[in-house]
Amino acid sequence: MEYIATFFTHFGAIKYSRFLASKDIPSETMPVPRKLSSSCGICVKFNTNESINTLISEDIERIFLLEGSETKVIYVNE
Amino acid sequence: MDGKKGIIFTGAVVGIIAVLLVKFGNPGNMGFCIACFIRDIAGALGLHSAGVVQYVRPEIIGLVLGAFFMSVAGKEFSAKGGSAPFTRFVLGFIVMVGALMFLGCPLRMILRIAGGDLNAIVGLIGFAVGIYIGIIFLNKGFSLKRTYKLPEFEGYLFPGIIVVLFVLLLAVPSILIFSQEGPGAARAPLLMSLVAGLIVGALAQRTRLCTVGGIRDLILFKDWHLISGFIAILATALIGNVLFGQFKLGFTGQPIAHTDGLWNFLGMALAGFGSVLLGGCPLRQLILASEGNIDSVITVMGLTFGAAFAHNFKLASSGNGPTPNGQIAVILGFIVVLAIAYFNIEKSENVELKDGVEIETM
Numbered sequence: 001m002e003y004i005a006t007f008f009t010h011f012g013a014i015k016y017s018r019f020l021a022s023k024d025i026p027s028e029t030m031p032v033p034r035k036l037s038s039s040c041g042i043c044v045k046f047n048t049n050e051s052i053n054t055l056i057s058e059d060i061e062r063i064f065l066l067e068g069s070e071t072k073v074i075y076v077n078e
Numbered sequence: 079m080d081g082k083k084g085i086i087f088t089g090a091v092v093g094i095i096a097v098l099l100v101k102f103g104n105p106g107n108m109g110f111c112i113a114c115f116i117r118d119i120a121g122a123l124g125l126h127s128a129g130v131v132q133y134v135r136p137e138i139i140g141l142v143l144g145a146f147f148m149s150v151a152g153k154e155f156s157a158k159g160g161s162a163p164f165t166r167f168v169l170g171f172i173v174m175v176g177a178l179m180f181l182g183c184p185l186r187m188i189l190r191i192a193g194g195d196l197n198a199i200v201g202l203i204g205f206a207v208g209i210y211i212g213i214i215f216l217n218k219g220f221s222l223k224r225t226y227k228l229p230e231f232e233g234y235l236f237p238g239i240i241v242v243l244f245v246l247l248l249a250v251p252s253i254l255i256f257s258q259e260g261p262g263a264a265r266a267p268l269l270m271s272l273v274a275g276l277i278v279g280a281l282a283q284r285t286r287l288c289t290v291g292g293i294r295d296l297i298l299f300k301d302w303h304l305i306s307g308f309i310a311i312l313a314t315a316l317i318g319n320v321l322f323g324q325f326k327l328g329f330t331g332q333p334i335a336h337t338d339g340l341w342n343f344l345g346m347a348l349a350g351f352g353s354v355l356l357g358g359c360p361l362r363q364l365i366l367a368s369e370g371n372i373d374s375v376i377t378v379m380g381l382t383f384g385a386a387f388a389h390n391f392k393l394a395s396s397g398n399g400p401t402p403n404g405q406i407a408v409i410l411g412f413i414v415v416l417a418i419a420y421f422n423i424e425k426s427e428n429v430e431l432k433d434g435v436e437i438e439t440m
């Protein structure tokens with residue numbers, strides 16, 4: 001399944017993409033799409049069949065599940 | 079509206095409006111300038127006494143309220159903060175010192191280029207170099223740490239204060255200080271300036287228009303999205319200036335500008351470096367402040383304080399060039415921003431995982 005994670009900080013996103021790389025999960029770092037947030041940080045888009053529950057870090061603000069062109073918020077860290 | 083067309087449309091509107099504001103009375107190449115306008119407001123409130131740059135610019139009031147209403151309408155208004163507030167205040171202060179060395183925020187830099195002011199191209203090169211230095215620190219792990227959700231009421235205070243300022247401007251302008259001559263006395267009509275601000279504020283909130291973000295995303299991701307807004311401002315303002323006879327190519331005799339290349343370069347480099355660490359240019363900070371971001375409110379306070387300080391202690395340049403005090407302040411500014419950048423590098427590469435989160439994805 002394909003996910004986009006947004007982060008509280010720029011470095012949080014960079015660390016997370018390295019973490020995914022260490023688990024052999026391919027990911028892409030990019031500016032957060034406007035429809036997902038009015039703030040302008042960077043996000044990490046990745047594709048995995050592992051359970052997302054084991055991949056949630058403290059730095060993550062939100063996780064979106066991508067289904068075709070639809071995005072659905074599945075996790076929010078207030 | 080959120081796509082490529084949206085950002086180009088927004089940039090085009092900003093460019094056209096900026097040219098019209100100059101046509102109807104604003105200072106040359108200063109349809110919009112967040113740094114200059116915040117400085118003018120600081121002067122109008124008596125925070126500095128530079129007689130030629132004092133006025134409550136309705137553009138700023140419009141920008142804030144336009145962004146505020148747009149964020150409320152889009153259900154994006156949210157009070158948050160707590161990410162190194164005082165560091166942001168200091169960075170805001172220093173960005174203003176850099177901008178007033180150059181004589182303009184990054185937005186005015188674009189408008190100056192569009193007016194034919196070649197000094198602003200020197201500024202643009204400095205700006206890009208400053209952003210590049212900032213990106214090096216971002217990639218090394220620079221972070222001002224996360225924001226937290228705050229009580230909703232906290233977010234309403236800044237737009238509320240702007241409303242109070244607007245009421246003062248309309249009802250009792252006599253208690254404010256307005257320039258009788260100089261740039262502060264060059265004003266487009268109040269209603270026009272206000273509406274211009276409202277339109278640009280709303281569009282900038284919708285599209286996240288940001289001059290620093292444009293160059294940052296281009297360098298980091300080869301992403302042309304934000305910078306296409308920047309280019310659209312330049313293109314439309316350039317055409318508009320030529321049509322209205324406001325275009326004059328050259329280094330000398332440009333409105334509210336000086337020709338000292340080194341200090342134009344360094345001033346904008348400092349503004350770019352500081353802005354990358356803050357996450358956005360002064361315009362973007364103002365928009366974020368209006369949608370509940372208290373860290374950006376603090377940054378705007380830093381910009382205001384920096385502007386007052388810059389004029390009280392003769393750090394700001396004039397058409398005659400930079401001042402010795404300003405040159406010292408810019409060098410000190412670099413030292414402080416470098417220290418902030420260095421000491422906020424996160425050493426740990428560890429990703430802390432959260433236990434016990436259950437997400438149903440089916």
